[in-house]
Each structure stands twice: as C-alpha cells, then as structure tokens.
Amino acid sequence: MFQLTKKIEYSLIALTYMGSKKKEDISTAKEIASLYQIPRELLAKVLQQLNRDGYIRSVQGPRGGYVLSRSPDEVNLDDIIRTIEGKRGFTECSGTGGADCVRSVNCSIRVPMEQLDRQMAAFLSSVTLEHVMRGEIPSCNIT
Amino acid sequence: MFQLTKKIEYSLIALTYMGSKKKEDISTAKEIASLYQIPRELLAKVLQQLNRDGYIRSVQGPRGGYVLSRSPDEVNLDDIIRTIEGKRGFTECSGTGGADCVRSVNCSIRVPMEQLDRQMAAFLSSVTLEHVMRGEIPSCNIT
DNA sequence: TTTAATACGACCAGAAAAGTCTGATTACTG
DNA sequence: CAGTAATCAGACTTTTCTGGTCGTATTAAA
Structure with missing residues (x-):
C-alpha cells in the first residue's frame, strides 16, 4: 500500500536509539525490543541484516549486542x-x-x-x- | 515493498492514454487493456473507481467507454x-x-x-x- | 561450564495484491 | 423490439508478501 514496512520502522527505531547512546555503549536486541514493544526475533533479524551491511557492528557472547558503526x-x-x-x-x-x-x-x-x-x-x-x-x-x- | 501497485500503474497508463486523445474521444477498457496488455477486468475496476471519484466520465451502452473529465x-x-x-x-x-x-x-x-x-x-x-x-x-x- | 547474547534458516498464518468470474444494467443499432 | 456491446458491481480465487515464531548453532564473558 505504498508504505514503509515494519522492518524499516524497526530499523529506524533501533538505529536512532543506538545513535542516541554514547559511542561504544552496547545495545541488545532484547533491550530495544522490550523498550519499544517490538517482537524480539523480528528485531534481531533486522539487526543482523544491518550488521551484515555494515550499518552497525555486532558483539557476540554475553554482554554482547550492537553499536552504531557509522556516523x-x-x-x-x-x-x-x-x-x-x-x-x-x-x-x-x-x-x-x-x-x-x-x-x-x-x-x-x-x-x-x-x-x-x-x-x-x-x-x-x-x-x-x-x-x-x-x-x-x-x-x-x-x- | 514500498512500490506503487499495479492498479496505480494501470490508472496512470489509462489516464495518460485518455489524455492524449482529443476531447470527447471515447476509450474503452477493452481497447486500453489489449493495447497495453493489461487484464481487462482489473483495468475495468480501476476505471470504475476513477469514474466514481470524478477523474473520468463513463458512457454506458454500446459505443460507450470513458473520457477524461479533468484537465x-x-x-x-x-x-x-x-x-x-x-x-x-x-x-x-x-x-x-x-x-x-x-x-x-x-x-x-x-x-x-x-x-x-x-x-x-x-x-x-x-x-x-x-x-x-x-x-x-x-x-x-x-x- | 554455564550462560547470555548473536547468527541463521525454516516455518507458518494472515493480509494484501492481482486476477478471474458471473451476472446485472445500460443504451445504441438494425 | 431484439440483439449487442459496453459499463457496473461484487464475490471469489490465486498468488505473493509481511510479520511473526521457532529451533538450533555459535560465540565469548564470567
């Protein structure tokens, strides 16, 4: 219907959230999902894609998450x-x-x-x- | 996928076609559909909607069809x-x-x-x- | 070793888009 | 007046896409 998809919305929400944090301050999918009432798994997929394409950087393991990798x-x-x-x-x-x-x-x-x-x-x-x-x-x- | 629908495409094709004809020169759904390889029934529905909303004017019966009703x-x-x-x-x-x-x-x-x-x-x-x-x-x- | 995170892909259900079909109405024409 | 060629209307089907879920593997800190 000529409308942005949820995935795009979720991307923007997540990216703006990460952008508002201080550099190297890690955000997790869980954290963002619960904060904005977004299905965790779906958000995770979106974040994985953003990571693959270099918009964010992922850190695996406990205390891991994502940080913005571009200005x-x-x-x-x-x-x-x-x-x-x-x-x-x-x-x-x-x-x-x-x-x-x-x-x-x-x-x-x-x-x-x-x-x-x-x-x-x-x-x-x-x-x-x-x-x-x-x-x-x-x-x-x-x- | 953030893309115009076929219906919009068909609308534009039909409207530009009608617009290129001289005023009061009638176009039929059949004519436009075969000219541009558009499913006739679908185009018909689109034209009916455009008629209801006043963009074109319909003429019923044989030798009927549609004409643009706005500049x-x-x-x-x-x-x-x-x-x-x-x-x-x-x-x-x-x-x-x-x-x-x-x-x-x-x-x-x-x-x-x-x-x-x-x-x-x-x-x-x-x-x-x-x-x-x-x-x-x-x-x-x-x- | 446990645990808490990402990584990845398969899967499903519902919605929307695209297309089809049937029948009714209208009005010109022979 | 009958036949025909067009619109009108809406139900229906098929296909595609979206949004969401699930299961399992991998990673690395504690």
Whole structure:
C-alpha cells in the first residue's frame, strides 16, 4: 500500500536509539525490543541484516549486542530501505529497467516512472539518520 | 515493498492514454487493456473507481467507454493514489496519527515520520498527470 | 561450564495484491 | 423490439508478501 514496512520502522527505531547512546555503549536486541514493544526475533533479524551491511557492528557472547558503526549523518533512508528490502523501485519496471515487463518498450509511463524513481531516491538519500534523530526532516522544494 | 501497485500503474497508463486523445474521444477498457496488455477486468475496476471519484466520465451502452473529465494539469499523483488505494500513510502511524500504535506516545520516530509523510505528499501532489504525459517529472530540491 | 547474547534458516498464518468470474444494467443499432 | 456491446458491481480465487515464531548453532564473558 505504498508504505514503509515494519522492518524499516524497526530499523529506524533501533538505529536512532543506538545513535542516541554514547559511542561504544552496547545495545541488545532484547533491550530495544522490550523498550519499544517490538517482537524480539523480528528485531534481531533486522539487526543482523544491518550488521551484515555494515550499518552497525555486532558483539557476540554475553554482554554482547550492537553499536552504531557509522556516523548518523552518513546513513540515509534510501540506504536503509535498500538494505532491508533489497532493491527498491518505485514502480516494478523502474527497478529492473523494464526487463521483465511485457509493456517495456511501448509503455507510456516508463520514462516518467523512472524519473519519479530518481526523484524519490534523491529525496530519501537526503534524509539521514541524524535528521530522524533530531526530528527534522529536510524539505523538498519542487521546481 | 514500498512500490506503487499495479492498479496505480494501470490508472496512470489509462489516464495518460485518455489524455492524449482529443476531447470527447471515447476509450474503452477493452481497447486500453489489449493495447497495453493489461487484464481487462482489473483495468475495468480501476476505471470504475476513477469514474466514481470524478477523474473520468463513463458512457454506458454500446459505443460507450470513458473520457477524461479533468484537465491533466489538475490531476496529481497523490490524488490518484488516494483514490485507488484509499488513505495513504507513509508509515502506519503517520496515517492514523498513532491512534492504534502501541508505541504512539513514546515512539522515537513518530514526529519525523509524520514530517516525512508530509514531504512525500507535497512532492506527489506536485506531480500532475500532465507531467507524466510529457515525460517530465518535477525535480525535488532539498533544503 | 554455564550462560547470555548473536547468527541463521525454516516455518507458518494472515493480509494484501492481482486476477478471474458471473451476472446485472445500460443504451445504441438494425 | 431484439440483439449487442459496453459499463457496473461484487464475490471469489490465486498468488505473493509481511510479520511473526521457532529451533538450533555459535560465540565469548564470567
């Protein structure tokens, strides 16, 4: 329904939480899950993905957990969406370049949809974790 | 997956097609469906919804069909999405104001998500059917 | 050695999206 | 007036995705 998934929401909640702690202060999945009423296992999977893609760093074993491994102003929404949901395309064809679309060549909306996709990506790229933490999302001025 | 639905795609294809015809030149669901390889019945439902909401006008009976009932520069993407998919919210909570969210009050991302939602709506509102037809989507300049 | 954490993948249920089908209504046309 | 070609409406099915759960392995501190 053209809506961010729970996984993205959970990612943002977890990342902002970790970002608000002092550096090298470890957060666990359990801690975040209970604090924000998020299913632990699901959050864990999300955190594992964020770890694999280098947004956070994991520490195993007891007293382990996660810490942010990038500065909040170096992580943007577009990156996070791509990490959690895989390749993002505003429309089905704008993601694949129309490779698997029966219309592809004579599709009347492919070109504008690709442009739309680029605009969306540009905007989402400009929104950093820092913006989310500060509660101040950049404005998008149309020209 | 944060992607426009087929229904929206079909709406845009149909609307741009109708918009490219001369005024009062009728298009049928069958015609558009076969031209763009869209399932006829599904397209029909989409067109019926667009008719109910006043974007197009239907003519029943043989030689019937649909015509655009608004100027292409008076129809924007945000409207179309709302018409076809119902209320839109970038995040679950940003749509309902957090009414049904367990986190609501102490959710760390509610405020920025609502801002994000407004920015998205503003941008999508600025994209008109005319832009889609011309293949020129407005740019969104971040500040 | 115990324990408390992450790591990973399989699995399931429910919801949503996409598509199909049936039948009714409308109104033009021969 | 009958036949036909279109919309209208809604129920239904199929498929895909999401959200959530579970079980087990691994790691490393205490």
